[in-house]
Amino acid sequence: MCGIVAAISQTPVTQIIFEALRRLEYRGYDSAGIATLVTDRIERRRVAGKLDNLEKLLKEKPLPGHTGIGHTRWATHGAPTEINAHPHMTDKVCIVHNGIIENYEELRTELTEAGQIFRTDTDSEAVVQLLDYYLTQGKTPLQAAIATLQRLRGAYALAMIFAGYDNMVIGARHGAPLVIGYGEKEMFLGSDSLALAPLTQKISYLEDGDCVVMTQHDATIYTMDGNPVEREIKTTALAAGSIGKDGYRHYMEKELHEHPVVVGQTLQRFIDPTTHRIVPLNLPFDLSSIHRVSISACGSAFYAGLIGRYWIENYARIPVDIDVASELRYRNPPMEKGGLGILVSQSGETADTLAALKTFRENEQHIVSIVNVDQSSIARQSDYVFGTVAGPEISVASTKAFSAQLSVLACLAIALARAHNKIDPLQEEEMVNHLLELPSKISQIFVKKKEIQQMAEFVADAKTVLYLGRGSFFPLALEGALKLKEISYIHAEAYAAGEMKHGPIALIDQTVPVIAIAPSGPQFDKIASNLQEAKARGGRLLVFTDQAGAERLQTVAEQCIILPEVDAFVAPIIYTVPIQYLAYEVAIKKGTDVDQPRNLAKSVTVE
Structure with a gap:
């Protein structure tokens, strides 16, 4: 994910910002830049590639100034070129941005008609052009910033500097983290506290909807409506392990809150925002030459693959085999030459998945990997890498x-469907539009925190929990059960809801929570019938659904958590977040080690 740094100091800030950007390198990036205020004008230096390139440029063309902003960019919207690198600027204002501006096209059209001139391919430039437009209308920097924020849809963290305002940085966040650092006659802003660790021990975490005006001596925080608000200033140790949680209770909670930006930035790698096509x-x-797909993965990645199977078979009408990676080579399935083998792994180093890769290679499959580490072993041995942007x-x-x-x-399923002429351009655009809605829809889920905590109260006392789902929500039930087992140590099982009466229904009594993932949609009537059967046996039903589903289940469910209404295609992505969040809140109540549960490791590198 992109990294943001801003600084105001009595001393030149370029080196301060550069070193802070170094501490954000872990996020991954492909371009970088810094801008400062020099007397009453803005100057900047940008490069494609790594920070070493920026360091060389700064030596050749030093950048003075006591107020500045910096950025490391992971290209999502526009190629990783110098012209698309941040900071973006006009002669009045300069910004850096992390996140996705979903209504970029609408704003670009409006602002172009108003005379603003766009120079990049990024969604981020809409922010700077909108700010420039409001400044031209006579608004102050703060007024322009608030007016701009009220127009933006999506997830973002922003830092802004304004020509002629040498002692001011404005920052804002919605769905992406941003941290204020308080120094001695100097102030800082960063994507996370790790970037600020050597600079200050006093930090404050902005909340969604906050806008901060920093000067050399202090910071004033406002809500989106322009009303002042207080945020706690915390004194923290400088160990990265303790401050990297950015004010959240655990890394897991922080990472749950990063879903909107992660989904948005990953999608922007594969979606053309101008055509709304893949x-x-x-x-x-050639994707049109693919007539059979094989997927292999482990753990949660395997469940992601199961949902991918539903999508590929349903939309592209291509048969899909899927195996747990530890079983694939021992099952020794026949594979027709020229098929597509898909490997899914967070680390890209999973030993069993590497063994599955070897099996695919031996069977002359085209191999693509979906990994979060582009230079991992799986990535290096694949024919093509679909990199996730999870950080x-x-x-x-x-x-x-x-x-x-x-x-x-989801994007790959659309691409396969298009290649096989199973969807037309209008259908593709509709499916892409549903995907583009996800970041803002996911952001809405976090207001359900208290309801999820209430549900967790009952689940935490259980010895056994059943998860139910149908269709693409059955793999999500598996994911929910796995998360609960992993971090709370409660026995949990997941079933396709229609299988409940083939055995699991014998487990149901008043002590066994039955957690259902049941949005209204094509299979709702079926799962509603299954839940009635569980209710008749004394089951206590806890349901994740939408408004229409909740109205249908109000006499059956003990608790319904109502989620945003979305198309059935993208619903599994939306419902992922509360299912995981429930497991987290249960673990909190159980008092387990959430981030490092017993017997588990992040990357399984041995069989």
């Missing part, structure tokens, strides 16, 4: 990496 993938083979995932239980994997699989 970008040409430049694969070393480091420190908690052992995978969260945001799972939703990123689903995002890639």
